[in-house]
Amino acid sequence: MAKQHITTTINGEEAEYLCEAQETLLDVLRDQVGLTGTKEGCSSGDCGACSVMLDGRLVCSCLVLGVEAEGKTVETIEGMADGEELHPLQQKFLEEAALQCGFCTPGVLVAAKALLDVNDDPTETEVRYWLAGNLCRCTGYDKIIRAVMDTAADLRGASA
Amino acid sequence: MNEQAKQFKFVGTRPIRPDGVDKVTGRAMYGADLTLPGMLEGKVVRSPHAHARIKSIDTSKAEALNGVKSVVTAADMPEAESKPVAAGEAMINFRDLAENVIARHKVFYEGQTVAAVAATSNEIAERAAALIEVEYEVLPHVIDVLDAMKDDAPVLHDHIFTGGVTPKPEKPSNVANRVEFALGDIDAGFAAADIVIERKFTTEPVHQAYIEPHAVVADMGPDGKADVWCSSQGHFMVRSFCAGLLKIEMSKIKVSAAEIGGGFGGKTTVYLEPLAIMLSRKAGRPVRMVMSREEIFRASGPTSGAAMTIKIGATKDGRITAGDATLCLQAGAFPGSPVGPAAMTAFAPYDLENVRVVGFDVVSNRPKVVAYRAPGAPISEYAVESVVDELASELGLDPIEFRAKNGAKEGTQAAYGVKFGTIGMQETLEAAKATEHYKIPLGPNQGRGVATGFWFNIGGESCAGIRINEDGSVSLTEGSPDIGGSRASMAIMAAEVLGIDVAKIKPSVVDTDATGYHFVTGGSRVTFATGMAVVDASKAAIDELRARAAKIWDVDVDGVVWEDGHAKPASTNVGDFEPMSLAEIAAIANKTGGPISGHADINAKGAGPGFGTHICDVEVDPDTGFVTVLRYTAVQDVGRAIHPSYVEGQLQGGAAQGIGWALNEAYMYDEDGKLENAGFLDYRVPVASDLPMIDTILVEIPNPTHPFGVRGVGEVPIIPPLAAVNNAVAAATGVRFTALPLSPPAILAGTGAGD
Amino acid sequence: MVKVALTSGTASQFTDGKTEVNVTAQNVRQMVAALEGKFPGLGTEIQQSMSVAIDGVILPDPFLETVNEDSEIFILPKIGGG
Numbered sequence: 001m002a003k004q005h006i007t008t009t010i011n012g013e014e015a016e017y018l019c020e021a022q023e024t025l026l027d028v029l030r031d032q033v034g035l036t037g038t039k040e041g042c043s044s045g046d047c048g049a050c051s052v053m054l055d056g057r058l059v060c061s062c063l064v065l066g067v068e069a070e071g072k073t074v075e076t077i078e079g080m081a082d083g084e085e086l087h088p089l090q091q092k093f094l095e096e097a098a099l100q101c102g103f104c105t106p107g108v109l110v111a112a113k114a115l116l117d118v119n120d121d122p123t124e125t126e127v128r129y130w131l132a133g134n135l136c137r138c139t140g141y142d143k144i145i146r147a148v149m150d151t152a153a154d155l156r157g158a159s160a
Numbered sequence: 161m162n163e164q165a166k167q168f169k170f171v172g173t174r175p176i177r178p179d180g181v182d183k184v185t186g187r188a189m190y191g192a193d194l195t196l197p198g199m200l201e202g203k204v205v206r207s208p209h210a211h212a213r214i215k216s217i218d219t220s221k222a223e224a225l226n227g228v229k230s231v232v233t234a235a236d237m238p239e240a241e242s243k244p245v246a247a248g249e250a251m252i253n254f255r256d257l258a259e260n261v262i263a264r265h266k267v268f269y270e271g272q273t274v275a276a277v278a279a280t281s282n283e284i285a286e287r288a289a290a291l292i293e294v295e296y297e298v299l300p301h302v303i304d305v306l307d308a309m310k311d312d313a314p315v316l317h318d319h320i321f322t323g324g325v326t327p328k329p330e331k332p333s334n335v336a337n338r339v340e341f342a343l344g345d346i347d348a349g350f351a352a353a354d355i356v357i358e359r360k361f362t363t364e365p366v367h368q369a370y371i372e373p374h375a376v377v378a379d380m381g382p383d384g385k386a387d388v389w390c391s392s393q394g395h396f397m398v399r400s401f402c403a404g405l406l407k408i409e410m411s412k413i414k415v416s417a418a419e420i421g422g423g424f425g426g427k428t429t430v431y432l433e434p435l436a437i438m439l440s441r442k443a444g445r446p447v448r449m450v451m452s453r454e455e456i457f458r459a460s461g462p463t464s465g466a467a468m469t470i471k472i473g474a475t476k477d478g479r480i481t482a483g484d485a486t487l488c489l490q491a492g493a494f495p496g497s498p499v500g501p502a503a504m505t506a507f508a509p510y511d512l513e514n515v516r517v518v519g520f521d522v523v524s525n526r527p528k529v530v531a532y533r534a535p536g537a538p539i540s541e542y543a544v545e546s547v548v549d550e551l552a553s554e555l556g557l558d559p560i561e562f563r564a565k566n567g568a569k570e571g572t573q574a575a576y577g578v579k580f581g582t583i584g585m586q587e588t589l590e591a592a593k594a595t596e597h598y599k600i601p602l603g604p605n606q607g608r609g610v611a612t613g614f615w616f617n618i619g620g621e622s623c624a625g626i627r628i629n630e631d632g633s634v635s636l637t638e639g640s641p642d643i644g645g646s647r648a649s650m651a652i653m654a655a656e657v658l659g660i661d662v663a664k665i666k667p668s669v670v671d672t673d674a675t676g677y678h679f680v681t682g683g684s685r686v687t688f689a690t691g692m693a694v695v696d697a698s699k700a701a702i703d704e705l706r707a708r709a710a711k712i713w714d715v716d717v718d719g720v721v722w723e724d725g726h727a728k729p730a731s732t733n734v735g736d737f738e739p740m741s742l743a744e745i746a747a748i749a750n751k752t753g754g755p756i757s758g759h760a761d762i763n764a765k766g767a768g769p770g771f772g773t774h775i776c777d778v779e780v781d782p783d784t785g786f787v788t789v790l791r792y793t794a795v796q797d798v799g800r801a802i803h804p805s806y807v808e809g810q811l812q813g814g815a816a817q818g819i820g821w822a823l824n825e826a827y828m829y830d831e832d833g834k835l836e837n838a839g840f841l842d843y844r845v846p847v848a849s850d851l852p853m854i855d856t857i858l859v860e861i862p863n864p865t866h867p868f869g870v871r872g873v874g875e876v877p878i879i880p881p882l883a884a885v886n887n888a889v890a891a892a893t894g895v896r897f898t899a900l901p902l903s904p905p906a907i908l909a910g911t912g913a914g915d
Numbered sequence: 916m917v918k919v920a921l922t923s924g925t926a927s928q929f930t931d932g933k934t935e936v937n938v939t940a941q942n943v944r945q946m947v948a949a950l951e952g953k954f955p956g957l958g959t960e961i962q963q964s965m966s967v968a969i970d971g972v973i974l975p976d977p978f979l980e981t982v983n984e985d986s987e988i989f990i991l992p993k994i995g996g997g
């Protein structure tokens with residue numbers, strides 16, 4: 001089958017790739033674009049390791065086709081830090097040891113940032129339900145939830 | 161020599177882990193993240209049957225497909241000999257390992273590998289796999305452990321005769337082995353009891369469910385040398401298993417440890433690695449293989465399911481007089497369930513005079529079990545801790561006090577014979593009792609459960625190298641794959657001994673060519689054993705630094721001491737010298753004898769046993785049977801917490817896995833012996849909204865054999881949750897459940913509310 | 916003489932059910948050799964797939980450790996872990 005030529009914006013930069021009609025955005029990001037920070041844990045939409053933002057919406061990139069990104073903007077974990085300047089969530093995750101193996105971390109961070117973008121003062125329950133699609137087998141979630149809430153508090157403090 | 165008495169500068173602090181930035185920015189390279197030029201993608205053909213004879217395999221159509229570069233079946237693999245090898249938990253037979261990697265004459269479970277192919281793309285490899293024609297003669301199968309033990313059960317292996325029984329059996333059996341541990345006289349013990357409770361329990365197999373799939377990239381050149389990159393709990397294990405299975409010299413296989421996305425015991429053996437090497441050898445190109453989540457469920461892990469009978473007697477005043485347990489553990493398709501450790505740990509938290517544990521290792525048509533955190537212990541201790549709890553409540557005693565009264569102490573002889581040294585069982589009970597949590601009043605339909613857990617912890621082979629660089633920074637090398645932040649702990653221990661800032665030390669997990677043999681990252685051994693090697697290597701480097709200072713000052717080396725990262729004269733008699741820092745000595749190392757380093761290659765002994773006590777509060781919805789965990793506290797004797805955040809993380813993660821085991825997780829089979837829930841949608845691991853915060857209390861009773869007092873911490877925390885949840889549900893509902901998982905339908909059936 | 920305790924499973928396979936045997940040995944290597952001499956197969960079994968616990972410390976790969984009359988010696992299955 002002929003590959004399709006896709007033009008899109010990934011982490012603020014224009015990007016082009018060729019992809020087969022059935023290829024997922026996850027496979028395209030990892031295999032064609034070379035952005036392996038987005039992880040595959042299940043390829044069925046159940047683990048959230050592949051979370052990215054597509055036109056500002058949080059999606060599982062394993063459930064999106066590569067061709068669907070045509071003309072849209074994609075944000076991945078690789079675009080979260082500003083050069084050497086980590087995003088406050090990334091910094092907080094390090095300080096509070098909110099990762100062990102780190103495999104779920106890119107997806108969790110992308111999802112957590114999406115939460116803080118729409119809710120700067122989430123309750124514990126809100127954070128838990130928002131991240132319910134991001135499986136972590138290592139941490140028991142405790143430190144993840146705390147890190148997200150502490151980051152939110154810091155950001156509110158900074159903007160107050 | 162012992163550092164324990166000193167005040168610590170870095171041990172017990174919480175610096176940012178050295179691999180942290182890579183992991184929060186997506187730069188860290190895991191198993192599937194490596195791409196090599198010309199790399200092929202490999203796929204596996206798996207058995208659709210639970211039990212069948214392989215009549216023929218025809219690979220010609222697959223080989224003819226454009227883009228297919230190599231195909232491998234058992235015919236391409238050397239025949240493996242029958243010999244025992246350590247495989248992360250129990251011993252397994254090398255021939256079984258070979259058959260588990262790729263089936264030869266028979267398939268023993270749905271999902272077992274029968275062939276593998278490599279092609280220029282995933283899509284072509286998948287099409288090729290579908291073109292491989294395997295003719296099977298389907299055989300009767302058996303899934304359940306008790307069914308498999310019956311006389312008329314289909315026998316999986318003609319060469320298995322039950323071991324550990326006399327006289328030697330004449331008929332082959334699915335019962336591979338019988339173990340027994342006994343102490344005292346249980347009949348007399350039960351005779352002395354005022355109350356005896358006997359219950360039968362079952363648990364289901366559960367999967368380790370690491371989020372990162374098994375993944376490998378192998379590249380074998382025409383010179384017969386292989387480079388392997390993979391996610392495992394031991395790249396030396398991968399080297400030794402691949403070398404043995406493929407009959408290649410170890411020095412010709414170099415294995416590099418990718419970052420590993422969780423293992424929990426499930427990555428202590430090989431599945432894809434030998435296949436990838438063979439595919440690469442035949443194709444002459446690098447090959448990458450990655451398991452799908454479905455393949456992970458069908459063909460890797462899990463740990464055993466079990467059927468158990470527990471009988472415990474006690475006097476009215478709360479003294480346990482005897483304990484008796486029979487444990488039947490599923491091994492999966494090949495022998496080697498963790499029934500040995502299950503039997504040894506069953507009553508280990510208690511000081512009992514009369515105890516007997518009998519265990520059976522039983523094969524059936526399921527994937528071969530592999531280690532899962534404290535293999536065997538969560539299963540047997542769940543059953544024992546449930547009966548202990550019932551006894552306490554029948555006797556009207558506080559469950560913590562009842563445990564303390566019977567709990568193991570220094571000098572207690574465990575059922576498996578060994579006498580405990582310094583242990584913290586009693587201290588964890590005291591700390592649990594003192595928590596606020598234990599006093600919070602409960603509402604209707606709520607209940608509180610307590611349980612304890614014991615795990616041996618292990619030592620084993622580890623190596624470490626400390627290289628002092630010319631600018632005074634330090635490169636630390638070791639070979640234990642880092643799953644949960646162990647590089648941070650290694651750097652902390654080296655900094656503490658060397659007396660320099662932890663930020664000056666860069667720890668790396670290096671490949672199998674660059675350091676000596678390491679046992680797998682498992683058994684909670686890394687911070688203990690590899691940590692011991694790091695301490696020894698740091699001390700060796702200090703000896704060299706002192707020798708260099710002695711040369712510079714022209715004094716005897718005995719006249720130089722090492723303090724706070726500086727060489728100093730031992731006394732004013734030695735001379736009046738300005739202390740020299742590590743960096744100052746390093747800067748002129750070329751003039752005093754060349755580069756400075758320290759190395760240690762050890763087999764660590766004396767891992768301190770670990771005990772934990774957990775408290776769990778639940779609420780059970782009487783209409784739906786749904787169990788909500790309201791509060792959770794995990795208390796554990798950790799010896800000494802090197803980096804407390806990651807120790808807490810081990811407790812929290814283990815507790816969450818144990819809660820999943822108790823409430824949700826199970827393998828479910830249909831009548832044909834096929835797994836029905838091979839995905840995260842139907843095999844439900846706990847998600848964030850299922851759990852409360854998990855409070856931790858780190859009790860520190862230092863392990864006297866470790867320079868900083870470290871005990872392993874990773875395994876104990878998965879043990880108590882099963883019974884803690886079960887006991888909490890009993891308190892909430894008034895019903896003693898004896899089967900896991902405690903799913904809503906099971907709860908409703910037990911409480912009668914579903915009728 | 917040192918006293919060696921065996922689990923009954925191991926014992927029934929090699930020692931006709933005896934769970935305690937005495938051998939003359941000064942270290943583990945000699946002890947294992949003596950056990951093999953008395954009960955053919957037992958020494959090999961210990962070396963390949965068992966641990967030895969001496970005075971409360973479990974040793975997965977024992978060989979040169981000294982043993983004496985007061986040592987508490989148990990032969991156990993090997994323990995790994997996840």
Ligand code: FES
Pocket residue numbers: 039040041042043044045046047048049050051060061062063
């Ligand atoms: S890989 Fe997309 S949700 Fe798991």
Ligand code: FES
Pocket residue numbers: 098099100101102103104105135136137138139371421422
């Ligand atoms: S840190 Fe390992 S899965 Fe989350």
